Amino acid sequence: MKLGVCYYPEHWPRTLWAEDARRMHAMGIRVVRIAEFAWSRIEPEPGVFDWAWLDEAVETLHAAGLGVVMCTPTATPPKWLHDRMPDMVAVDLQGRPRGFGSRRHYCFSHAGYRAESRRISRAVAERYGRHPAVVAWQTDNEYGCHDTVLSLSEAARQGFRRWLAERHTTIDALNAAWGTVFWSQVYRSFDEIDLPALTVTEAHPAHRLDWRRFASSEVRAFNREQVEILREHSPGRPVSHNFMGFFTEFDHHEVAADLDIATWDSYPLGFTQMFFLTPEEKTRWARTGHPDIPGFHHDLYRGLCRDAQGQGRWWVMEQQPGPVNWAHWNPVPEDGMVRLWSWQAFAHGAEVVSYFRWRQAPFAQEQMHTGLLRPDSSEDQGAAEAAQVGAELAALGLDDRGPVRLAVQAPVAMVVDYAALWMLQIQPQGADFNPLELLFRAYEGLRGLGLDVDLVPADADLSGYRLIVLAAQPQISPALQAALEAAATRGAQIVLGPRAGSKSEHLSFPAGDSPTGHGLPPGPLSALAGVQVQRSASLPPGCAEPVVIGGQTVQVRRWREDLAPAEGTEVLARFADGRAALTRRGPVRYLAGWLDADGWQALLAEAAGEAGLAAAPLPEGLRLSRAGHLLLAFNFSDRCLDAPALPTAAPLLGQRPLPPRGLAIWRT
Amino acid sequence: MKLGVCYYPEHWPRTLWAEDARRMHAMGIRVVRIAEFAWSRIEPEPGVFDWAWLDEAVETLHAAGLGVVMCTPTATPPKWLHDRMPDMVAVDLQGRPRGFGSRRHYCFSHAGYRAESRRISRAVAERYGRHPAVVAWQTDNEYGCHDTVLSLSEAARQGFRRWLAERHTTIDALNAAWGTVFWSQVYRSFDEIDLPALTVTEAHPAHRLDWRRFASSEVRAFNREQVEILREHSPGRPVSHNFMGFFTEFDHHEVAADLDIATWDSYPLGFTQMFFLTPEEKTRWARTGHPDIPGFHHDLYRGLCRDAQGQGRWWVMEQQPGPVNWAHWNPVPEDGMVRLWSWQAFAHGAEVVSYFRWRQAPFAQEQMHTGLLRPDSSEDQGAAEAAQVGAELAALGLDDRGPVRLAVQAPVAMVVDYAALWMLQIQPQGADFNPLELLFRAYEGLRGLGLDVDLVPADADLSGYRLIVLAAQPQISPALQAALEAAATRGAQIVLGPRAGSKSEHLSFPAGDSPTGHGLPPGPLSALAGVQVQRSASLPPGCAEPVVIGGQTVQVRRWREDLAPAEGTEVLARFADGRAALTRRGPVRYLAGWLDADGWQALLAEAAGEAGLAAAPLPEGLRLSRAGHLLLAFNFSDRCLDAPALPTAAPLLGQRPLPPRGLAIWRT
Amino acid sequence: MKLGVCYYPEHWPRTLWAEDARRMHAMGIRVVRIAEFAWSRIEPEPGVFDWAWLDEAVETLHAAGLGVVMCTPTATPPKWLHDRMPDMVAVDLQGRPRGFGSRRHYCFSHAGYRAESRRISRAVAERYGRHPAVVAWQTDNEYGCHDTVLSLSEAARQGFRRWLAERHTTIDALNAAWGTVFWSQVYRSFDEIDLPALTVTEAHPAHRLDWRRFASSEVRAFNREQVEILREHSPGRPVSHNFMGFFTEFDHHEVAADLDIATWDSYPLGFTQMFFLTPEEKTRWARTGHPDIPGFHHDLYRGLCRDAQGQGRWWVMEQQPGPVNWAHWNPVPEDGMVRLWSWQAFAHGAEVVSYFRWRQAPFAQEQMHTGLLRPDSSEDQGAAEAAQVGAELAALGLDDRGPVRLAVQAPVAMVVDYAALWMLQIQPQGADFNPLELLFRAYEGLRGLGLDVDLVPADADLSGYRLIVLAAQPQISPALQAALEAAATRGAQIVLGPRAGSKSEHLSFPAGDSPTGHGLPPGPLSALAGVQVQRSASLPPGCAEPVVIGGQTVQVRRWREDLAPAEGTEVLARFADGRAALTRRGPVRYLAGWLDADGWQALLAEAAGEAGLAAAPLPEGLRLSRAGHLLLAFNFSDRCLDAPALPTAAPLLGQRPLPPRGLAIWRT
Numbered sequence A, B, C: 001m002k003l004g005v006c007y008y009p010e011h012w013p014r015t016l017w018a019e020d021a022r023r024m025h026a027m028g029i030r031v032v033r034i035a036e037f038a039w040s041r042i043e044p045e046p047g048v049f050d051w052a053w054l055d056e057a058v059e060t061l062h063a064a065g066l067g068v069v070m071c072t073p074t075a076t077p078p079k080w081l082h083d084r085m086p087d088m089v090a091v092d093l094q095g096r097p098r099g100f101g102s103r104r105h106y107c108f109s110h111a112g113y114r115a116e117s118r119r120i121s122r123a124v125a126e127r128y129g130r131h132p133a134v135v136a137w138q139t140d141n142e143y144g145c146h147d148t149v150l151s152l153s154e155a156a157r158q159g160f161r162r163w164l165a166e167r168h169t170t171i172d173a174l175n176a177a178w179g180t181v182f183w184s185q186v187y188r189s190f191d192e193i194d195l196p197a198l199t200v201t202e203a204h205p206a207h208r209l210d211w212r213r214f215a216s217s218e219v220r221a222f223n224r225e226q227v228e229i230l231r232e233h234s235p236g237r238p239v240s241h242n243f244m245g246f247f248t249e250f251d252h253h254e255v256a257a258d259l260d261i262a263t264w265d266s267y268p269l270g271f272t273q274m275f276f277l278t279p280e281e282k283t284r285w286a287r288t289g290h291p292d293i294p295g296f297h298h299d300l301y302r303g304l305c306r307d308a309q310g311q312g313r314w315w316v317m318e319q320q321p322g323p324v325n326w327a328h329w330n331p332v333p334e335d336g337m338v339r340l341w342s343w344q345a346f347a348h349g350a351e352v353v354s355y356f357r358w359r360q361a362p363f364a365q366e367q368m369h370t371g372l373l374r375p376d377s378s379e380d381q382g383a384a385e386a387a388q389v390g391a392e393l394a395a396l397g398l399d400d401r402g403p404v405r406l407a408v409q410a411p412v413a414m415v416v417d418y419a420a421l422w423m424l425q426i427q428p429q430g431a432d433f434n435p436l437e438l439l440f441r442a443y444e445g446l447r448g449l450g451l452d453v454d455l456v457p458a459d460a461d462l463s464g465y466r467l468i469v470l471a472a473q474p475q476i477s478p479a480l481q482a483a484l485e486a487a488a489t490r491g492a493q494i495v496l497g498p499r500a501g502s503k504s505e506h507l508s509f510p511a512g513d514s515p516t517g518h519g520l521p522p523g524p525l526s527a528l529a530g531v532q533v534q535r536s537a538s539l540p541p542g543c544a545e546p547v548v549i550g551g552q553t554v555q556v557r558r559w560r561e562d563l564a565p566a567e568g569t570e571v572l573a574r575f576a577d578g579r580a581a582l583t584r585r586g587p588v589r590y591l592a593g594w595l596d597a598d599g600w601q602a603l604l605a606e607a608a609g610e611a612g613l614a615a616a617p618l619p620e621g622l623r624l625s626r627a628g629h630l631l632l633a634f635n636f637s638d639r640c641l642d643a644p645a646l647p648t649a650a651p652l653l654g655q656r657p658l659p660p661r662g663l664a665i666w667r668t
């Protein structure tokens, strides 16, 4: 467990660097990420490199005992490059080329920029690949930020056609797979196919789904090219990329397959304001962030890069240190939250928690984004809390032993599948059916019961889990079907959310042995779940329907299905019209509607109980994590909190009950 | 009275067709619409036709005793055609060409596409024009859907200039008619005139109004070209087109003047969610649809194509059979609604009610749009209810006697004038002044009193009506003025809504004999109504004003006028400041503000009473229709309903009181 | 004090002109503005001028004893000019050229149009410059209306590069000033710099700020070219321009520096509906306008053009006479409001109040905008009230003595600085941080205490003021710093709002003597205010924080700061967490959050008291103004109002208590 920080030596006088490095180390920081936006300083003129400043920065950090995470600077190509290749930019969904003057002004499909990306990556890798200070690499920065994955460029159009030809082999196969006979959308050759945007009304869903797959594959290819260069020139150093929050623009599992370490950028307050939370939640958690936003992503990104022992390797590369600048509103974290978030990340298995950024920039776009230091170099609240974490890690002897292995396989697996999210985003069928929120609400239900959770891909090995949740999984591959059947056979509890098994891989109805060759949802899971979905409704805002789950009345909102339970399928909850809302067949539950977190918690409490897991509702704002031999508890609320699940023994750190924004650690 | 269905043989294996046809007939279906999106199957390569499959489909249906409504497939030209003429598409109001990949990707003004439209129409007409299975034709599909009537294409620009030259003859006449002296908008030739879009601030209202007239005329011309070809090659078969709901993009009276039958596509739940209803109404009627949405359109489209006896010929070409896919939310109809809607259409005079679609498509854009059958060919709820209607028609002997003639001329006429709607859309003067809603609320007031209504064009023969309502009619032509004066003379009650007579045909103030040559509203109706409008206000949301009408306090919202009543004009209701809200001069009422349905009902109850019409408020959700010798009652609510207006005699069908979603039919 | 009117002879038959002029004069009108949109009548064909009609119009007005304000007609170039130079138009922020067909269809940076502007201005100036009827000039009309100042045209791009080169001298200086090292935005030459729009994410703030400065300078240059021509050809006549309400598109102080008289267009009801007021305020003031909207702009525009005696010369060029057409909702003013607004303008020092427009146009875009007369030439309510004002002016002997000098320097100065507003608009940091509203709320607080206020530029002479308010002033120039220090030394009370001194002129953190060279807010004011801002938060909607100011609990919303008060700085109010919300050091107050009007009033009451100013809360809707030897009171409410601050002596006009919408004038 180590602390890190993001540092921009190019923003500051060289005279400050050594003192900065000294202060970092004194604060407990051991890792420093640099240079991800420094292209114009590294190569100020085409082909003219200035390494001196960066050499000196690396040496200075190294001399202070700090390891360097070096970056490829491809997220911000210089203006001279943009002027040489004006068509290198992504084209937005309105058809407008996206200009220079901020960042990420490139299209993943542009061959010319891809060559430049390799050229500059090679230059940096050759220069620093074997430098002793360099402990890891980061490719680019926040792939896909600012909606740059889907591009209407000519390069993307041509690339898409090639990708389709490769995937579908023949145009007849594509026509059949997509169902282009509908509305005379039949194609005679791959060269007839455009990007599915700016159509008169909605574009074909299978067309859109393949576009998203293609665009994701372009991100993967872009990244892999850099990884290969870095591996060649910097053997032994892990390669990482920093992913983002609530982000589904590309398949993170696929991109991460080429990486050694997954990192992500954790901004709990910004995410709380910017995403799907209710107005009440945005107010309630304005200064702490929703407790499950960090955990959800920690558990998600832990599942991306597994080492030889199957341990997920992941970092927080950017940890919010104070108010940020980019949300609609940017409140100040409550005192103690920077420490709490840092420990929360370690509790979920982070190797490194790295703060963004060392010192607040006094100029440019992010000048209102705080750092550990203020622009005048004085210490902000974040610095004090980072130093406290550093001291606590040292006091507990957790600071100094290489990558730690705190996280264990959790008893609960929840599937997060990017293609599944794309399908339901393309075809929500109700304006508020957000599949990512559905996953989050199920996760929140699990965490509110004190359960540890692995978020796993659809092709994960499910053999070790006692409770498996598929909250938003329309497509069930044969392998996943088999894994679920095996899990059910061995008695694992399985919970299927609404629309499970409702789609084929081409976003049509699942196959079936009816006269038409099609079946009804849940398709391949029909036998396992013992139900058939006869009709689906998206429920307008005023049309919630109450159901009783586990003795508790909760609301089904947004979505409900009319089920036909098979003989022998038990009905656990019913809608007011008598139809089944929740069924069980053996260890398999099927949920026929959208639930909020409270509904999921009621449902999952019963399933967890049957899985033999201790699962009791925690007070609002309390969260537990088991990490190796440690149990950690976190209080996100503004009240003192206690719970029966907490050990009675004296903690290694903290106390019971937990004070507001407090944490406690026990050995177990 | 016949049932029909929309069928897509090209979506299904040929092996299914015969069984499909058999099941249709068994369900009571007699008419099948096909091929409106089948161009790429009919002509897979340019000039290469494949008739075999369509021949077989037609024969199969024919053999099962089903009549075919054949369509021209022009709503979905194939990709190869788009690639040959990339400028054939409409250009949207942001200036972007609208791409291939959905439907309606053509501009009505494009000469090249117009030639293609004639070519393919002729090909289909020649092939099937005299086929015994073909009982009717449909041109294209849902003209103007997805905002394709107004196009910023070069073809439209040139066409608009030609149209203006023809309409205005000289540029000086245009300048005078529009009032281009304002803001130096004077033109020196027709070639200087652009389409009135993307201007710095709002474009000239007369310019915009003529643009809408032009665009409407292009739809008419496009349609007429097809009609002429169909008439030539398919003598004796009526030609229809399927119109849409709450749709004002073109003048339906003008387009329908070239047709034999008007049809429309009735989706009560989708329309309830997508249009101007209040949030409370969207919740209240989520699963039944607002009761007056179908009726309003039935009565509107009944007024489009009158046969030699003056009887309106119309069908429902697409009847919602279950949840749809295209509204913001798509709830499931309550059980019984598909039957209720079907009978409601027959009660308003429909010859055919045709369900959309036979079987839910398992793929493509509409896969979440239900049909009578599910994708696996099992029967959905809609199938059961359609079969019930078929059986009921047969039991009542209504099924089998050619086009029936149930509808009588109603005692009430309400004017629906597309140019009037355009005027008030162009110049709402208050953000919530929606003239279509104003019409709807007046209609709702009439229907809530149990009155049958004819919705008629502004040039209709008004001589038979006892109550005439002009709820939203700024332009009063000399003919309309004369018709109203004649009606008043014979004692018909006339109700004028706000802004009546407030505009000339060029969307300026009406002419008058003042020194300026202009007068005040209601312009040509001033003498008849005995009022002058001195000022108008659009009322911000919080500024409703109560008035008492018929003993009932109702709210004037959105709009009010300051009237100067002439000597002898009676003031029936006053605003709080004492000014007149509702006046009467002889049989002519003038209403100086916006009323919701309750206000209109109070006003119209009195007017109807004076017209000698029985008009008593019905319970919420109950609707009555008189059709020939039948009286039909419909209960849209979830309670048992009764009303004094219902006959005491035993009904032919159903019972009194009416159960929720029930209907009853009496002979009268 | 004179009345005026806007007149469009070109809209009406010549036969009406003499009678119009006679009626104007009889109504008390003495000044008539004409011809600002008449280019296409003046020059119907390129180079072909038709002066006859305008000569006659001028003569007719002159003969009736009316002075003429002649205009350059450049706001509406004719279509023939647009067709000759299609690229003369501004390009909007989506990249679309803005078409012909309304007004203001030109780009301020287009050299070709600039030449045309000079050509037509010279032609008009030569024709009428020395005509005895012409008493003043107006350049163009409402510069910048409809968002035309910021243009993405190629002309603007080239002009911006030249402007940057001139301002920054070297590209290195620009890179340093902006901080382009951030995100590799470094430029190698001025020719690499684009307009900061359509970037991938937000463009660089310093880049955007310089763009706004450039765009503003283009407006100034455009205007100055006309002014120079008018001055040359029309010696002795003052030149004016009519500015707008709540408008920050350009620096009005700079543009006005080239004018003799500032005028503005006052539409209280339209502005109430269209700007930042709460829904409750929009309803409360729907028919009177918010009382401080006219006053705020009167005081603002009085500060623009000072004559040799330092007296601000300003008019209302367009006064709302009744409902307008352009707001989302357009209610009718309460009876008496046209009179009240007219007197309110005189009370703030207006030389002329000119109604827009004489007669309502029966055609074109503004046909629903009322005038003093209706389209049929009958008198509307506005005419009666204008005539009343004319009679009252005459009765009080105020009508006939040339420009009057009623206004005195106010005891209170509030700084309005356009660059300051741009900075906070570019970097709001919270979605609802509207700096213009912040200024307005502070102004409202002052006016609610009965204080007269001068709104002054940041470089104003502050030496005469007893209370100085900087409600929204991030940038503190050395001169302003010195002026504030001098004011504090002489004991003037100073109130600094949140974010005061938080930015440098290049929109970065202020300079400081820290190791980085940067300091914390309030930067140059830190010593004076005795505080340092350690952190800032934008507060989400639900997160208001109560503080007690002057014994009154008010809410801090939207924004709060964490202050470190220096030794000896007094804390006047604290947040719940104990941190300072309001401090005082000597006569200098610092406010660490956003206050609404009630909070500002509580704060300013205390500061005014210490400044020795009589300041007591007035009842809601009552406003006072001192003007020379007169005290005027205005009642915007619908109740009779009285206040201790009103004189007991009998007024010259009106009575005490004031009736609803009444006014009273006392000699003092």
Ligand SMILES: [Zn+2]
Residues within 6 Å of the ligand: A142, A145, A146
């Ligand atoms: Zn980002």
Ligand SMILES: [Zn+2]
Residues within 6 Å of the ligand: B142, B145, B146
């Ligand atoms: Zn449609």
Ligand SMILES: [Zn+2]
Residues within 6 Å of the ligand: C142, C145, C146
């Ligand atoms: Zn304007």
